[in-house]
Amino acid sequence: MAIRPPFLDPIEQATPGLVIVAPIRAGGQKSVWRANYQGQIHALKILVSTAEAAERAKREISIMTACVCPRIVRYGPLDLQELLMGTEKYIYYLEEFIDGTPLDVMAKPISFALCRTLGLQICEAVDHLWRMKKVHRDIKPGNIMQRAAQENFVLLDIGLALDLEGSSLTATGGVVGTTLYLSPDQLRLVNSRRDLDFRSDLYALGTVMYECLTGVHPIWNDKVPRMNIIGNILNLRPLPLRDFRADTPVTLEEIVLRLLEKEPNLRFARIRHLVEELEGVNLP
């Protein structure tokens, strides 16, 4: 049996009605737990409090509260809490518990139909965020969950989102996100006067879809030079999906490759266009 971290008991004691059940994801600075709060199951996020972590948590909560979209994880019924343990301060809050599997641990490749559903549903999330002038900036398999026994995907972890209408955490002056899923725009627009827009999230969605359809990363796999990941993001054109999965429908391949265009203007200018094209794909 795994050792129960020492901060869990004080958190339970400080929060009446909270029972921490089991780990979902453990990490040094951040962990996620399955927890029962007032008779309902939720995901409990616990972070070692630094100025940046606190800011990120507040941002995530504020966006989750504003979002009313079935494709974006919902905020739970507990406000952001703080707990001091010795010299270490912890912050924690509740999110919707999603009973399912994160995309990064799902077996790949997945079916064409499921990948299309994934594309359509994450489009819905990206669209919802963009209507609030927000860019997720960290769409990757680890931040997408499929609900158990359902063709139903949910986008998680909005703490890195760029808010074009408010002050943004690391909006300028640094690259934010997970390197393998960064868009060329995220790299190019560092310290630029221009802002990112939803097409950066579409690029990341393209990376996720490529990976789900072929089982390999579009710009970091055995068939491409692997000297410089940033160089590949900026310059390497992904191989056709049919090089890895010969029966990929041409229209689906075209959509995914278009999402992976290096220039935002060559991706989809309207999310509804992408939705129409995905809906129009004829599957075998």
Next chain:
Amino acid sequence: MKLYSQHGWGKGEKINRGLADNVVKGVIFSPHDESPSDIKSYIKELSRRKHEPDLLFDPQLYVSLIRGANEGKLPQYDYYRQNLGLRDFAALRSVQQFVRECIDFQRDLHLTHILSPTICAESFTDRSAQVALTLAQESVEYWDGISSDKRPLLISFLFSEIALTSSEQVSEFLDTISLLEADGFYLVVDRNTPGYSQDFQPTRLAQMMRMIHSLKRSRFEVVCGYSDFVSLLGSAVNADAGATGWSQKLKRFNRARFQPSAGGRRPRDRYSSSKLINSIYLTELDACQEVQRLRAVKSDTIYDKRFDGISYPSGVSWSSEDSALHHWASITQLLDSVTGSSIRDRLNQTSQLIVAAQTLYRSLSKLGVRFEPPNGPTHLESWAEAIATLLGEMRT
């Protein structure tokens, strides 16, 4: 791809006949050259035509920023302001007023499209480009607020051809404008050099084609003003319409069009050959006849019959109206010959037309036919290079 008539001074019956003969499918009106009352009644008259031509009105606000410009009839238009400078666009309220007045004027006309006002941008990054983008954004917002009018709004951009030199700046500009919630774009390139020729520096032309291609992929309507024979390259990348007029100033945009004219002699009579993809002098057509190659050079439009059985083409009666109609018909014929459904097919078809024209020029040269430089084949090499550049960019 459709061809529009680029309206200007001295229209006579050219537009009426061009529409009746189906060699142009619409008109882009120039308020510089016609009074408000005349233009209103003419637009109304054209809107009643059976085939419902596309009717667009360029507000030409940019003329106000050209120093020493001959503003023609523009000061008679209520929306037009004389002697504007960039400073006049510093306050958002002023920009909104220019937009409102330019668009409201068009709303009352029987137009099929609404064009936003713009100013000439020297590059895609300087202050003038910022003003042009603000005018575009405000036009989108104003038009969005008028939900009762369903006509498409085309955002106008007029930019110096030098702006097309930097691929990176073109990309950034495209990234920005492709987010505008407009129906399409009216694009005009301010050509560096006055005078009439089909030449276009290949890297700049490739960037222009890339711009059209990107906007079309994003499902925008794209109309290229003053594009003349270069419309063929717009057609290769799926532009919706090109435009050209009857005088040299209406065939190729240059700010000199709005400079006071010192007069000058009447231009020499021209013949537009769809086979050479160029406009040549009638005397040069005589030279082709002398070597028995008239048939190879002729466009075979409905206006070509008068050259049948003639010893010297320059001897036929060839009015400016005949010349304009024939010019439109020749370009329309070229545009109609690009039919591919994919961009690659269309670019290949266009390349084949260019190669055929180059071959024809070479054979004429071997027979001793000489053309004045602007009427010769040099532009074809530039065009072919632009297509090769674009294809190369699409591959990498």
